[in-house]
Amino acid sequence: MKVHHRLLGLTGVCAAAAGVVAVAATQAQAVHTRVSSKAPKQIIVGTLYSSSGAFAPDSIPELDGIKFWVNQMNKSGGVYVGAFHKKIHVKLVAYNDQSSPTTAATLYSQLITQNHVNIMIPDFGSVLTAPAVAIAQEHHQLLFDATASGTVFFTPNNPYIVGSGIRNSAFWPDPLVQYLVAKHINKVAVLYDANDFDAAQAATINSGLKAHGITPVYYQSTPTTTTTYGTLINSIAATHPQAVIELGYNTNDIPFLNTLTTSGQHFKMVFTVFPGQLPQLFQQDVGTKGLKYTYTYATPPLLPYAKVNLGLNTPQFVRAFRKAFPSVPVTYPAMAGYGTALVAQEALDKAGLFTQLSMRRALANVSGKVTTAIGQFKITKDGAEEGEFLPVGQYLPTRGGTTIKIIYPKSLATATAKYPAPTS
Amino acid sequence: MPNVAAGASGQRATSAQIWRRRAIDLASVLVPTVLFALARTVDSNLLLLVSIMVYVVLAQGVNVIYGFTGYLPFGYVGFFGAGAYGAYVAVAHLGANAVEATALGGVAAVLVGVVLIPLLRLRGAYFAIASLAAALALSSIVSNPAVTSVTNGPYGADLTRVFSSGGSYWTAVVIVALAMVSVVALRRSRLGLLLRAVRADQVSASCAGVNVVAARTGAWLLSALLAGLAGAVYAWSISVFYPTAVFDTTISLFAIVFALFGGVGTVLGPVVGAVVLYYVYNAIGVNDPQYFQLIFGVVIVIIALFLPGGLAALALGARRRLGARRGLGGAQPVGGSDVR
Numbered sequence: 153m154k155v156h157h158r159l160l161g162l163t164g165v166c167a168a169a170a171g172v173v174a175v176a177a178t179q180a181q182a183v184h185t186r187v188s189s190k191a192p193k194q195i196i197v198g199t200l201y202s203s204s205g206a207f208a209p210d211s212i213p214e215l216d217g218i219k220f221w222v223n224q225m226n227k228s229g230g231v232y233v234g235a236f237h238k239k240i241h242v243k244l245v246a247y248n249d250q251s252s253p254t255t256a257a258t259l260y261s262q263l264i265t266q267n268h269v270n271i272m273i274p275d276f277g278s279v280l281t282a283p284a285v286a287i288a289q290e291h292h293q294l295l296f297d298a299t300a301s302g303t304v305f306f307t308p309n310n311p312y313i314v315g316s317g318i319r320n321s322a323f324w325p326d327p328l329v330q331y332l333v334a335k336h337i338n339k340v341a342v343l344y345d346a347n348d349f350d351a352a353q354a355a356t357i358n359s360g361l362k363a364h365g366i367t368p369v370y371y372q373s374t375p376t377t378t379t380t381y382g383t384l385i386n387s388i389a390a391t392h393p394q395a396v397i398e399l400g401y402n403t404n405d406i407p408f409l410n411t412l413t414t415s416g417q418h419f420k421m422v423f424t425v426f427p428g429q430l431p432q433l434f435q436q437d438v439g440t441k442g443l444k445y446t447y448t449y450a451t452p453p454l455l456p457y458a459k460v461n462l463g464l465n466t467p468q469f470v471r472a473f474r475k476a477f478p479s480v481p482v483t484y485p486a487m488a489g490y491g492t493a494l495v496a497q498e499a500l501d502k503a504g505l506f507t508q509l510s511m512r513r514a515l516a517n518v519s520g521k522v523t524t525a526i527g528q529f530k531i532t533k534d535g536a537e538e539g540e541f542l543p544v545g546q547y548l549p550t551r552g553g554t555t556i557k558i559i560y561p562k563s564l565a566t567a568t569a570k571y572p573a574p575t576s
Numbered sequence: 577m578p579n580v581a582a583g584a585s586g587q588r589a590t591s592a593q594i595w596r597r598r599a600i601d602l603a604s605v606l607v608p609t610v611l612f613a614l615a616r617t618v619d620s621n622l623l624l625l626v627s628i629m630v631y632v633v634l635a636q637g638v639n640v641i642y643g644f645t646g647y648l649p650f651g652y653v654g655f656f657g658a659g660a661y662g663a664y665v666a667v668a669h670l671g672a673n674a675v676e677a678t679a680l681g682g683v684a685a686v687l688v689g690v691v692l693i694p695l696l697r698l699r700g701a702y703f704a705i706a707s708l709a710a711a712l713a714l715s716s717i718v719s720n721p722a723v724t725s726v727t728n729g730p731y732g733a734d735l736t737r738v739f740s741s742g743g744s745y746w747t748a749v750v751i752v753a754l755a756m757v758s759v760v761a762l763r764r765s766r767l768g769l770l771l772r773a774v775r776a777d778q779v780s781a782s783c784a785g786v787n788v789v790a791a792r793t794g795a796w797l798l799s800a801l802l803a804g805l806a807g808a809v810y811a812w813s814i815s816v817f818y819p820t821a822v823f824d825t826t827i828s829l830f831a832i833v834f835a836l837f838g839g840v841g842t843v844l845g846p847v848v849g850a851v852v853l854y855y856v857y858n859a860i861g862v863n864d865p866q867y868f869q870l871i872f873g874v875v876i877v878i879i880a881l882f883l884p885g886g887l888a889a890l891a892l893g894a895r896r897r898l899g900a901r902r903g904l905g906g907a908q909p910v911g912g913s914d915v916r
Contacts, residue, residue: 252826257623257627257814258627258858261621261622265621266620282817282818289736304731304816307734346716347719347820348731376719
């Protein structure tokens with residue numbers, strides 16, 4: 153009982169002390185307000201990247217894409233800021249979150265409250281973007297969402313986020329579903345990782361096929377940490393599918409394809425998500441044998457946009473990026489970083505006032521009218537990107553290797569699909 | 577009537593010693609609480625401060641279960657994630673406000689703790705591995721598309737409608753105070769004494785009439801409660817999160833290392849460990865992670881080889897030497913280490 157009395161006493165004293173301190177601290181805290189009438193000496197672009205961990209292979213190229221844009225702007229005298237009718241030098245502040253959402257959360261807060269960034273671009277993917285959403289909204293900081301496709305980010309009451317890179321992943325498989333239906337492929341196996349990015353695609357495929365009277369013969373989720381696919385592949389094989397669709401991150405796609413190669417199983421069609429985005433990585437880790445005749449999303453630069461009205465077009469970007477970063481392969485994340493920075497550039501250019509909301513309004517006005525090296529910039533009223541289109545690509549043999557060709561839709565096709573995939 | 581009372585160590589203490597001990601206990605609770613409450617006046621990065629407080633609470637939770645029972649929970653993050661998702665379910669389905677949701681997050685973690693009580697039948701590495709497996713299983717269950725209607729499955733949790741950086745900050749301060757009070761009370765209580773007896777020699781304690789299962793279960797559930805509250809307030813502070821973010825095993829590792837660095841079995845050791853190492857992590861790890869990993873690794877090796885009692889052992893040694901010089905001998909350290 154003595155302990156209980158003491159405990160109560162301690163709790164009371166703590167509560168009282170915390171209350172007094174709370175009042176004092178709240179009153180003492182300075183209120184940060186953004187001054188928008190005077191031109192800043194530099195435009196601060198804040199972002200995070202992951203040098204290690206699960207997201208590093210995508211995050212580092214995305215940062216390189218942003219760096220490329222910053223260098224381009226500064227070479228031309230800075231980024232044009234419409235509110236001040238002049239170009240202003242750009243400074244990039246990038247912190248390393250090591251693929252940790254907890255670390256990312258504190259670093260986003262640091263970018264906003266201590267670095268006072270003007271443009272904020274979150275790290276790669278939904279998991280590392282999520283911690284930024286609420287903190288950005290609270291501090292009235294517009295988030296230029298580069299590669300996150302989270303379904304929970306874009307809500308009517310949050311104007312402080314704009315999809316500037318990739319489209320919500322729920323829309324990605326639309327061409328794939330159309331291709332399956334067009335090819336009369338009725339026995340489809342879908343294996344997907346239990347995360348937002350992949351589950352949204354799986355749901356689209358499932359509902360899209362069912363709309364055409366096709367029920368997948370295999371429809372199973374697996375934890376995102378899965379790297380052992382032997383049993384799963386055998387289970388899929390037991391359903392005798394005409395097409396196998398594996399939806400994961402590159403850390404899943406690579407072991408899936410490698411296991412499939414060594415399993416002795418052969419499917420007429422195999423689709424994975426990331427080979428089209430990170431072809432060099434897959435060539436290195438999976439190899440020609442494992443990739444041959446498999447399908448994937450064809451993303452820029454595989455899908456080139458020659459006619460653009462903002463920044464470089466896709467071939468120009470590829471050439472310039474290779475020159476600027478000779479050791480870095482040109483991948484989709486790099487292009488997404490560049491494309492997102494271009495959207496920020498457009499916001500600074502067209503905003504009548506140097507405020508975050510003014511930039512957001514300016515982007516709503518140009519929605520559907522801007523095309524960059526990664527495609528059309530078009531957003532919903534909630535700010536989600538909806539202009540991007542991802543055709544279906546297939547690895548087809550070339551002299552001494554394989555290359556990804558667009559096989560659907562026909563209007564964009566650069567080759568004819570090889571279906572069913574040959575056994576050798 | 578003699579002015580003496582029985583202390584937790586079983587020795588009779590004088591009135592002066594009792595009051596001195598109470599003053600130390602009070603300071604052990606008040607100093608960290610007040611410092612965290614004032615921290616926002618010198619650091620505007622509230623999320624950083626909340627993260628540090630979350631790790632302080634987690635380190636104290638590890639302190640409770642490892643420092644008092646010897647069970648090293650590598651899957652401690654399971655309670656953290658359960659707390660985060662408990663808060664989400666409370667807001668999304670029960671219409672709870674943020675403070676109620678935080679409390680319910682703690683309750684959710686305790687419920688998970690109750691389900692996992694059989695793990696306490698295991699010991700050593702077996703327990704550590706089993707707790708890790710349980711956390712991974714829990715993560716897979718929460719993120720399974722089949723439970724989307726409850727947890728929103730893999731699509732992530734959204735608490736933005738109750739988001740309040742100030743509210744989550746002050747709630748975190750209160751939870752730190754609660755964690756400190758819990759550890760102080762446990763250390764001075766009969767339960768704490770029983771746990772120390774069990775940790776020293778389970779068979780002897782049992783023969784002496786100690787209910788080993790009940791004592792361990794008490795510490796286990798208290799530890800789960802602290803982690804659940806920490807997870808819930810963390811979820812509130814970031815508001816949008818995925819299962820991978822709140823079931824990240826790095827969270828367990830950080831909490832364990834912070835507790836060991838500061839000194840398990842003490843009151844202030846885990847606080848010092850969490851604050852120092854998390855600040856070092858943010859100062860060095862962000863821009864030069866390779867150096868941080870090197871430093872972190874070296875620190876762990878040094879602790880394991882030369883300082884198993886953590887920083888608290890250093891303080892205790894220095895105090896004993898000082899006491900010996902003054903002829904006092906055997907003085908109690910601030911925050912004490914009589915648990916070990």
